Amino acid sequence: MSELIRTPPGAVGALLLALIIVAVLFGPLLAPYDPQTFYTTVRLQGPSADHWLGTDQFGRDLLSRLLHGSRATIAFGLGATGLGVCAGSLIGVSAGVAGGWVDSIIMRTLDGLLAVPDLLFTLLIVTMLGGGTGHAMLAVAVAFTPGMARIARSSVLSIREREYVLAAVARGESQGYIILREVIPNAIGPIVVEATIRVSFAIMIGATLGFLGLGAQPPSTEWGLMVAEARQFMFRSPWGVAVPGLAIAVAALGFNLFGDALRDSFDPRRRR
């Protein structure tokens, strides 16, 4: 951990993540106002002593909405990535362990699915299932699965030929023991790194779906939806779009920086 935050990107990433964790855990306690109350006398205002980040078209306090919305946004990123990583790892590890034609069929199928851009894939699934947070999360998870499966598989393949695995085979350990005790613990590094970086993509895609009206629904304070709702009034007050937009970027940046620092610490060649 101390090594992770020694590099500037790692330190900034950790700081941003700490900020986000505080918002997620204590957001509703810290919020100065109720996120849904209309203060109609102070509509579309810029930052002031009363409303630090300004107000939206109904006079709702933007800081309070931001703090409340952090849960929806971050939970979406973690949930979608978690589901996608589990499904992808399961498929990838199975393919890598099975080898032969099973592996070939799985990999060719994944290649096909990877040819569809993530956002397009997600949009297709969400439309067919019908919008809403749950469906959107599921759709992002499905779109992430092929990429995660490839990474899990390649990491299993490189480990399968290592000396410690060959030694376990020579000791006469069972296949199950080798997979659970030797292969998976050593394959998990690249998967964790990829997952961390993907959380930032999931946050961005989730917000995009909210923005397009296919993810979180009003009166949710999900950040993408906040941008969409404020867009109508953006020329009168840019704060409504700028505040949640920047918050999305901060969250994505935090996971991105932290994931990169994590990768560097796993890869001794990149340590400098």
Place this chain on the structure above:
Amino acid sequence: MSPSYLARRLSAVLLVLLIVTFAVFAITTILPGNAAVMILGEYATEDQLLALEQRLGLDRPWYVQYLSWIANILQGDFGMSLRLSLPVSEVVGDAFWNSASLAVTALVTVTVIAIPIGILAALKRGTIADLGISLLAYVGTAFPEFVTATLLLVFLAGPATGFFPAGGFVAPNESFAGFVSHVVLPAGTLSLILTAHIARQVRSEMLDVLGSDYIRAARLKGLRERTVVRRHALPNSLAPAVAVISLDIGYLLGGIIVVEEIFAWPGLGRLLILALENRDLPVIQAITLLLATVYALSNLISDIVIAALDPRVRYE
């Protein structure tokens, strides 16, 4: 590169596309939410549903539907748009070229900006310039297209400034100046995230090249630093740069959907969102296939370019 390699790669692309057709068909047809229900709404009567299912051929078994769909596509028939009552190929054709003009503008911009920036950052490693570029690269990749697009609109197309039109499209052959003024904001939005990502990748590839043995050998034999960079490092960092750019075309194709929607650019992305809202399945299927084909072919082309740039890469 041998002809047999090319043939194998092309057949691999075809296989990928076959899988894509199957996935698209599965998602749009087999998932819950029958097309007829989606088109008519949940209050449609049983008779209406049956009639529409028959008209769309949805009452046949799925594999018959799939095979007849594929057979039609192979003959260039993507069906009729359910909403516009026009052949899909006609609707999608115009939108394709509009999207292509936007995507190519963005891609050229990104290539021209990102590669030199990435190389510069690697050469000036550890300096303020490198730190600044790396920081901008990180920040750039964290902004989803809809946020960048909205902020650009507010600050560059709003009534206060009004430097650029807030949306719309002018064909380049009608008025080139009109095309340029309309393309700046959407292409700029797409370029920001891609420039940031590609510059970062190019920097790290270039650092790998600069740390390699042949660069050390070139320095040891007394070549000037400029010669080392120009003759040895730069040519060897180009192939990885092409690889990075070709992978990012996937992002570009996804980003185009949102950007076209926000800037009212009449391309595939805008058409797709409209089709998704109206459950216009034939249009959705055609656009997905088209985008996947573009992505698969661009990866193939980039492999060929990489082989041409790097003599060590031998495809047999």
